[in-house]
Amino acid sequence: MAMELTETPERLAFVEAIRDFARRECGTREQRAALTAGGTESHSRLMNDKIASLGWSGVALPEEYGGAGGGVTDACLLLEELTYGRVPVFGLGISMIVAKTVERFGTEEQRHRIIGGFCRGEVSSVAMSEPDSGSDVASLTCRARRTDDGYVIDGQKTWISCAHYAERIQLVCRTDTSGPKHSGLTMLEVPTDADGLTIRPIETLGGREVNDVYFTGTRVRAANVIGTEGQAWTQLTAGLNFERLVCAAIFLGHARRAFEDALEYVNGREQFGRPIGSFQVIAHRIADLATELECCRALVYDVARRVDADPERQLPREASMAKLKVTETAKRIAIEGMQMMGGAGYTTEYEMERHLRTTIISTVFAGTSEIQREIIAKAYRR
Template structure:
């Protein structure tokens, strides 16, 4: 397989980089481009970041791979990957759940009403979504979800709780999985709904994690949703969720932040202070830096395999699982190595003026644990690889 980019793709990368250089001149550029931001760097969760996404939309960067009939450009999906790589390299918000998980699923499975209502607003960056999957008793085993959707006249009544819903504290609409058939096998009785987040019977409790990522508990108490806002066919939500998660693993876990982290750490450890020997001059540090450099290149190759699979019109389920499992673990190994090498100074919080790299690595140590959970935990990725690639039994 050829991992090199063709002339058109290289020209696109150059175009995006020139656009981002222009953004650096904006008065609020520091809020938009935050490569040091370990948590939530992919989100459009501030007015400046939302304005940036609207500029992405104005320039035609949203919906690159959507069919032209829905307002997209009909370009290969690799262009969205290339765009997200450049955005994540500088710590800018990515193109988001609307264009990816939500928009792609609506294009494939949504009704004409849902397509006409949501797709144009997504392309204009006018709307933010939260994904309501995880529950207190249904984390990695998502099919065990219990949130009830009971049939009522002209729609459904929702009751239950969701957990760890990123974006719920600022999202406009909820992309929600609920159980609609209580007698069917657990994978067969799930449906997807769209509902506005500002309803009075939806209660949101923000939770700040150890990595300073804000997630949420969401409680739904007799929340009505009409039949028009059921996504696709009833009781086929599990299929749609799996498709969306494959897309999320592909687009959200980009390679460039790993590359930039390694460059920054190498520069930090190579710097000399007060005529003392640089940390990187120590033999054991040099060996580990060399090892991590090779591992970052391996992560790049795993990501390229995902891109290649997608370019062959395959859903890159196995490739995405391998890439997600390896790269998120590597982020942790980089943070571990940084703290080991920096010694006690590395433990200083980013609020301490004496913290190396403004506390980047202490924050990274706390935040990277979250990446091994989001979009399917490491255990889930191992199960996917074991069952779908190695043909191992479910229990072994």
């Protein structure tokens, strides 16, 4: 579906190559089960390494750091198609966000090491949320105290995706408590094998995807600051276009797959002597979902093109619209897909129950739907 929104023969060939890879590597339930420990893990190191070896991981990153020199549109195509193809590389999108942050704010040494490592298959995680700091990120209290040669970190982060298989964590912590809550925040690179760092899984509907992360006297060098000390809030805001488009592209892929699985079922399942998809109540539901899906695709790639045309331009309204619309639609498609499939949609014999478990949380993480609506609404206040 995404091919109609691409503009060049190179992008058409790129999409076809991703689809061929997904069919070959993850085309059967048996393959996917083997790669995800029976569906309990969302990231396969094997698949991630293969994608890196093909040169795809760094598609939107500069060539001088090991990337392919493409744009945000190319990143969206990659993430959408990998997700649609059910390739289990959940850590890829998060690592891409970290790499883009380092590209914008990191030192040359950090760019070569972190971006280069990502392009070779390394995984990064992001740690912002805390037990008492969720949507109000600026209220976080995890503290990094400055020492002669670096920082000592103490505190807890929670709901941290990918930390259990990441090489590093991009930590947002407080280095100064003297000013307003949006000031005094700093980004630090923390290796996951650092002393005093403990990662504990949080069991969820989706399997093992998120973690509690504890810092107890964890030391990092002064050179591990990403950007400028005390300026993490400004740096986070600058990266929101990309972060929200990454999320939107991933869940556009989920939405497409859930829709096609539902469509295949209703066209094959017969009741009262004909396919249930031929009954008006089902046919109209399919029509509505297909229309919503097309709207999502158009929105994601319109915003991606705008970012590519002017990478420094902030698009808070449009990027939030993309994240809001796609995740809400993906969740709706999974819920309605399960309803159309009846009991079959609830069983593990079919993958609709997995789609539901995956999409149900999409409207919560990376900025809840409520937060996205508030950001959008601000653009219309007088």
